[in-house]
Amino acid sequence: MRIEKEKTSEMDKLIAGIELHSPGPSKEHSAEKSFSRLMTRIQTDNNSIDIFRRRSNQYRIWLAAATVALLIAMSGWLYMMLDTDPSFIIKTNNSGIVQTVPLPDGTMIQLNNHSKLIYPERFSGDLREVFLEGEAYFDVKHNKKHPFIVRAGELKIRVLGTKFTVNASSQAPQITATLLEGSIEVSNEKKQMLMKPSQQLKYDVNSGNMLLTELNNAGREIRWTQNIWVLSDTPLLDICQRLEQLFNVKIIIMNDELIGKSFTGEFYTNESLESILKTMQISTSFKYERKGKNIILK
Structure with a gap:
């Protein structure tokens, strides 16, 4: 074999x-x-x-x-x-x-x-x-x-x-x-x-x-085949899980108000983690801090 x-x-x-x-x-x-x-x-x-x-x-x-x-x-x-x-x-x-x-x-x-x-x-x-x-x-x-x-x-x-x-x-x-x-x-x-x-x-x-x-x-579900990541009222927890896989990091949510948040938008898969987080900040007010491979959302 x-x-x-x-x-x-x-x-x-x-x-x-x-x-x-x-x-x-x-x-x-x-x-x-x-x-x-x-x-x-x-x-x-x-x-x-x-x-x-x-x-x-x-x-x-x-x-x-x-x-x-x-x-x-x-x-x-x-x-x-x-x-x-x-x-x-x-x-x-x-x-x-x-x-x-x-x-x-x-x-x-x-x-x-x-x-x-x-x-x-x-x-x-x-x-x-x-x-x-x-x-x-x-x-x-x-x-x-x-x-x-x-x-x-x-x-x-x-x-x-x-x-x-x-x-x-x-x-x-x-x-x-x-x-x-x-x-x-x-x-x-x-x-x-x-x-x-x-x-x-x-x-x-x-x-x-x-x-x-x-x-x-x-058709929106296969936009990733064009290296585009589509969010459609996507829960933050799902987004964090995807970001952890993409960027080999661990995301820690310290702000309980963020747990139930959802996001809609599109990102190219070659965008940086910082670029994605800053775009998300436009619709939802939060701060983040990076410590090594840990991303802390506040």
Whole structure:
């Protein structure tokens, strides 16, 4: 089994030497469970680790690689996903800008910054399945005989050919899917929902609840593909979480009056943190202080 990745890591080298010897999947090691377990083990966020985790990085890489190796060897995940060809590619985007990822079936994906996509070197079998951790916009090549599956955390998104965006950051409390064209079926182990164009689904990771809403301007949800960050009555807590990911900082809110505030506007993703905060100050009066990697809102 061969793994290709833009930035080779020690974990990748260890996993690259693993060979699959699984004759087929069992219920205990089903594709559903194997996908979730594998994604959990290999998720990394290079921009949000603390000092202790840095010091133990080599150990964690070895442990994660060993765990992934065991899961792959014991489960039938790759057998089901790739049939006779187990090679797959891990695409990680930490470039600061949106990257285009063409898939072997003609599907085009816009991968946002701090996001990861796992896909086979070539699709085989009845399904076209990929992994997403982070945010991506999908323009899926239509193929009625081979449905396209996106695995995002606990969710499975099934399509034939359509355009939609998914945000499934491991740091966020919810997974969001927005449909622009066609139809998609979103499901977990307990529930499934059929989405129509201009609808947005929000899945609460903790409670498992799914909320489906209608959007007046669904196209605004993919402005990030043009490296534009759109705020539409966005809660400050959500904004702070995004800023922490973008700029590798920790935001501390000391003013309780700011907790319930929301903001509307647009920013280019290459703007500085100071520029964004100063723009936000125009609509809401607050002060901020920077101490190293800590941003204190007062």
